[in-house]
Amino acid sequence: KAGVTQTPRYLIKTRGQQVTLSCSPISGHRSVSWYQQTPGQGLQFLFEYFSETQRNKGNFPGRFSGRQFSNSRSEMNVSTLELGDSALYLCASTRWGVGDTQYFGPGTRLTVL
Amino acid sequence: KQEVTQIPAALSVPEGENLVLNCSFTDSAIYNLQWFRQDPGKGLTSLLLIQSSQREQTSGRLNASLDKSSGRSTLYIAASQPGDSATYLCAVGLASGSRLTFGEGTQLTVNP
Numbered sequence: 001k002a003g004v005t006q007t008p009r010y011l012i013k014t015r016g017q018q019v020t021l022s023c024s025p026i027s028g029h030r031s032v033s034w035y036q037q038t039p040g041q042g043l044q045f046l047f048e049y050f051s052e053t054q055r056n057k058g059n060f061p062g063r064f065s066g067r068q069f070s071n072s073r074s075e076m077n078v079s080t081l082e083l084g085d086s087a088l089y090l091c092a093s094t095r096w097g098v099g100d101t102q103y104f105g106p107g108t109r110l111t112v113l
Numbered sequence: 114k115q116e117v118t119q120i121p122a123a124l125s126v127p128e129g130e131n132l133v134l135n136c137s138f139t140d141s142a143i144y145n146l147q148w149f150r151q152d153p154g155k156g157l158t159s160l161l162l163i164q165s166s167q168r169e170q171t172s173g174r175l176n177a178s179l180d181k182s183s184g185r186s187t188l189y190i191a192a193s194q195p196g197d198s199a200t201y202l203c204a205v206g207l208a209s210g211s212r213l214t215f216g217e218g219t220q221l222t223v224n225p
């Protein structure tokens with residue numbers, strides 16, 4: 001059974017640009033969550049999607065957005081990149097969400113110059 | 114607001130030693146607690162999931178306990194090996210969806 005995949009694995013962007021990251025969950029999983037990991041703030045929750053609907057949202061500015069498609073694949077978008085957006089972005093999938101083990105992908109390393 | 118604290122922040126032990134990692138959380142109204150390991154530059158690997166109604170879970174050399182009333186969990190690693198070297202993270206989940214609140218992690222080094 002294939003795990004959670006994330007593309008691309010590495011990205012380098014400049015300030016002001018926008019970026020789109022992709023996450024494919026484990027087959028049969030309908031919930032996808034996104035997290036940002038930085039040395040200073042640790043792991044912080046961005047948002048969760050379940051059956052194409054945003055179910056939870058963390059405390060991030062509106063520049064961070066996401067969506068989920070009918071096949072459960074999810075994308076997150078960051079517009080007007082800032083230096084502080086440099087981080088490892090992780091997505092996690094679960095079958096239903098509540099009470100399930102979360103399976104994480106390898107992450108996308110975003111560097112903003 | 115839920116806060117999760119992990120002690121110690123770093124731990125270095127000789128191979129073969131048994132060790133305990135600690136996790137505490139401020140709001141006892143959790144749905145579950147999950148322990149993960151993270152290797153440098155990699156994603157998270159789930160180790161154990163404890164539901165709020167459970168007291169402990171075991172997998173191989175790992176045992177995790179949960180005391181919801183006191184807001185504490187411990188991860189016990191028996192007979193540690195160099196391959197156990199990683200950062201260990203605990204995270205608590207609330208009933209509203211799959212949102213996890215993470216601790217800062219304990220960086221474990223097991224020396225041969």
